[in-house]
Amino acid sequence: MKLIVGLGNPGKEYEETRHNIGFKVIDELSKNLQIPLNETKFKGLFGKGNINETQVILLKPMTYMNLSGEAVGALMNFYKIPTEELLVIYDELDLPVGKIRLRYKGSAGGHNGIKSIIQHIGTQEFNRIRIGIDRPERGMPVANYVLSKFKKEDLPVMQEMVEKSAKACEEWIEKPFLEVMNIYNQ
DSSP: OOEEEOOOOOOOOGGBGGGGGGHHHHEEEEEEEEOOEEEEEEEEEEEEEEEEEEEEEEEEEEOOGGGHHHHHHHHHHHOOOOOGGGEEEETTTSSOOTTTEESOOOOOOTOOOHHHHHHHHHOOOOOEEEOOOOOTTTOOHHHHHHTTTTOGGHHHHHHHHHHHHHHHHHHHHHHOHHHHHHTOOO
């Protein structure tokens, strides 16, 4: 069983923000894999499906970003999902818009959603897809920046990153993460 988590904040006002790019990838996967997000439990919105005999769960934590680990930890405990079967998708300030980077372990790097997941699952060794959102302009607080919308000119590139990230997730269902990492980190 594989668990794919997209980080974001619930609510209409956050839908198109940089911080919600993980939710966008889950929506894309839900559509591509025909796994409806139709269950609310474990402080999250999720859906389950079978892809070529692999059971897959797509999850959007509904706790707000800083408490994402509550939903991830609860769902992993309930379904007895080992950490190597977890993949988390989230926004990354240290990558430019247009870049994605796959990693299989590492620190939270200042990302509160990742900090929360590490705290709740007890390890920083889990698969990730970091999606570049770039840094704010000088003087703009990071919190305001991540909760702002992408610039109009960035929208096509953002959509491309969402599709590319979803494709990487789909490949991970079939292949080892290291192999997928080697393909997408070119």
